[in-house]
Amino acid sequence: MTLTHPQESRSSPPQARPGHELRVEKPLMLDCGVALAPFTIAYQTYGKLNQDRSNAILMCHALTGDQYAAEPHPITGKAGWWTTIIGPGKVLDTDRYFLICVNVLGGCMGSSGPAETDPATGKPWGLSFPVITIADMVRAEKLVIEHLGIETLFCVIGGSMGGMQVLQWAATHPELVFSAVPIAAAARHSAQNIAFHEVGRQAIMADPEWCAGNYLEQGRKPERGLAVARMAAHITYLSEQALHRKFGRSLQNRKAVTYGFDADFQVESYLRHQGIAFVDRFDANSYLYITRAMDYFDLAAEYEGVLANAFRNSPTRFCLISFTSDWLFPTSESRELVQALNAAAANVSFVEIETDKGHDAFLLDEPEFFATLRGFIEGCARHRGLATE
Amino acid sequence: MTLNGSSGGLRGDLGHVADMIGPKSRVLDIGCGDGALLAHLAAEKQVDGRGIELSQAGVNACVRHGLSVIQGDADRDLADYPSAAFDYAVLSQTLQATRNPRLVVEELVRIGKRAIVSFPNFGHWRIRAHLSLRGRMPMTHLLAIPWYETPNIHLCTIRDFVALCDEAGIRIERSVTLDGAGRPFSFNPTGHLANLFAELGVFMLSRR
Known part of the structure; x- marks a missing residue:
């Protein structure tokens, strides 16, 4: 799981947290106008970089993901979020590819964000951390890629917010x-998605423990607010069919309803568990910042409102994948991208996978999804001269 | 949306379509099915190929084999492409299943510097005989689905197609007509004999 790093003194010594950290002194110009410096980018890698550095795959994580894509999470001990497709012989084959996953700027697993210490004050950044965008995340990821001595990424891949980063990279x-x-x-993030994010943020900010964002300094934690935000969001990651299949109206460890407000239903108990488990590993302010970055994402706006202009003369090979029961990022959104890519005469494949698992399907065991992904990456490897001997 | 045809290697007409395509060109195959033509062109002619296919199973099969294919159809999705984006736009045995064949053919010669269209000839003597003698909607090995289920809603004869090209200001650069086994006839591909004896027509078109 380790690799030989290109020798660079900027890499900090091994941390308590697994993985690597890149300390950057040179100011990073953010979209909001702030020049961020110094700052840290935490990342993890799997597999080995080949001789000509042509086998690197950047995996971009989603809103509540982190760089631990293929190993037990250092806090929860749970399997990495993409262990289904990462490993020897798997779709993202660690015997053939060098996989990189960067904790996004504003995140809370080692990269600079509101939960980290502001070097200027010695106190947690909190809300004084500058508001970041998807493009800022990509700027930070690019620094890691340069640091690793990689000139071209064989593939940039990611789901949900990770997919937004992929699009930003390609553009x-x-x-x-x-x-x-x-x-x-x-x-771009739809009005409905912005609305859901706003519910989550309001839940956090309505928690008295949030303390106007200063909870870390005051030794408190807005756990309830963050848990509610997670519960609301989690519903949007599933589908009506999946919820019905999993829980129906089944009761939780009881034979009849209690005529009260306990978690009578299994679905309630499940959501409460999702909320409580989440607060152990995620920072509430980070949640505010990252949801905001997604809300602000509108790729066409950067290109005179014409999405196709984002991909003019692009040499990149694209593969878009959507899921039939995903109502958070529905197929129509992917189709709009496909239209723009076609209008730019880009090289694009598009597959809609039939599943009832909703938005979360990209993290789950979906054989048709894996087969598509494997075929596309294999085809790209042949074109890139990375085919197996 | 492809029809049943001869098996073994490329389907009957596809070999003739492939013969018309120059090496290292850019090709869009509309209704590419499982990607047989695109895979053949990539392997034999180093063609930079793209596909559009209606069936999800077909698209998935193509992408699994490393081909660049999107789900879509000829009626809806051709408008997205810029003009002259491809050297060849191919529509094999799909024209008769489109809602607006004239518009589709016009789009093909806009997107492609050349278009290659193949279709089953409804003027074939067996089809004429079937209808006139039996009084039932013709069914042949190329048109094997009964009238109430068939996706083939805009069937035409070779002479109908030639007339359409004429009307739409489209030049026929090359043409070949085939028998049921995919063997070419030697007589004039746009004449009355071809219209009576050919089962399939393959036409290379461009804008006049």
Whole structure:
């Protein structure tokens, strides 16, 4: 699971947290106008970089993901979020590819964000951390790629917010991205999605423990608010059919309803568990910042309102994947991207996978999804000269 | 949306379609099915190919085999493409299943510097005989689905197609007509004999 790093002194010594950290002194110009410096980017890698550094795959994580894509989570001990497809012989084959996953800027697993210490004050950043965007996340990821001495990424892949980063990468640095796989993604966050995020943020900010964002300094934690935000969001990751299949109206460890407000139903108990488990590993302010970054994402707006202009003359090979029961990032969003890519005469494949698992399907065991992904990556590997001997 | 035809290697007409395509060109195959033509062109002619296919199973099969294919159809999705984006736009045995064949053919010669269209000839003597003698909707090995289920809603004869090209200002650059086994006839592909004896027509078109 380790690799030989290109020698660079900026890498900090091994941390308590697994993985690597890149300390950056040079200011990073953010979309909001702030020049961030110094700051830290935490990342994890799997597999080995080959001689000509042509086998690197950047995996972009989703809103509540992190760089631990293929190993037990250092806090929860749960399996990495993409262990289904990462490993020897798997779709993202660690015997053949060098996989990189960067904790997004504003995140809470080692990269600079509101939960980290502001070097200027010695106190947690809190709400004084600058508001970041998807493009800022990509800027930070690019620093890691440069640090690793990688000139071209064989593939940039990710689902949901990860897919937004993939699109941003392909639009901003087409020459650096050989292939791009935005999964269950969209070129902009819809009004409905912004609305759901706002509910989550309001839940956090309504928690008295939030303390106007200063909870870390005051030794408190808005656990209830963050848990409610997670519960609301979690519903949007599933589908009506999946919820019905999993829980129906089944009761939780009881034979009859209690005529009270306990978690009578299994679905309630499940959501409460999701909420409580989440607060152990995630920072409430990070949740505010990252949801905001997604809300602000509107790729076409950066290109005179014409999405196709984001992909003019792109040499990148695209594969878009959506899921039939995903109502958060529905197929229509992927289709709009496909239309824009076609209008730009880009090389694009698009597959809609039949499933009842909703938006979360990209994290789950979906054989048709895996087969598509494997075929696309294999095809790209042949074109890139990375085919197996 | 492809029809049943001869098996073994490329389907009957596809070999003739492939023969018309120059090496290292950019090709859009509309109704590409499981990607047989695109895979053949990529392997034999180093073609940069793309596909559009209506059936999800077909699209998934193509992408699994490393082909660049999207789900869509000829009636809806051709408008997205810029003009002259491809050297060849191919529509094999799909024209008769489109809602607006004229518009589709016009789009093909806009998107492709050349278009290659193949279709079953409804003027074939066996089809004429079937209808006139039996009084039932013709069913042949190329048109094997009964009238109430068939996706083939806009059937035409070779001479109908030639007339459409004429009306739409489309030049026929090359043409070949085939028998049921995919063997070419030697007589004039746009004449009355071809219209009576050919089961399939393959036409290379461009804008006049």
